Amino acid sequence: MQSEQSQEVTKRFFEILDELVQLGHIHFMNDFYVEHKINSRNIYQLRKDYSRDIMQLEWLTALVRDYHVSGDYLLTGKGKKYRKELEPIERPKRRKYQKHKTASVASV
DSSP, rough: OOHHHHHHHHHHHHHHHHHHHTTSSSSSSSHHHHHHHHHHHHHHHHOOOOTSSSSOOOHHHHHHHHOOBBBHHHHOOOSSSSSOOOOOOOOOOOOOOOOOOOOOOOOO
């Protein structure tokens, strides 16, 4: 079980992750998981219960390294969230699934 302080870090991790999706810096949440080799099952379990002891340091490092998140804010909750101002980015639209229609072949 994580300490109360660790749970606060976990809460900030998800707060920032959700914000990065909103701003378009992470296109789809699953992209972040795949890119950083995170088992999405662990993320879903942790999001439900911050006290679970499955937070990995690499996840926090990815936010700091790749998305200019302030390590001070992430770990302590103090200061600015980002080392530099982030501008919203337009996210690509998800493609809708389309069934392929099979062309009927006329017998000759």
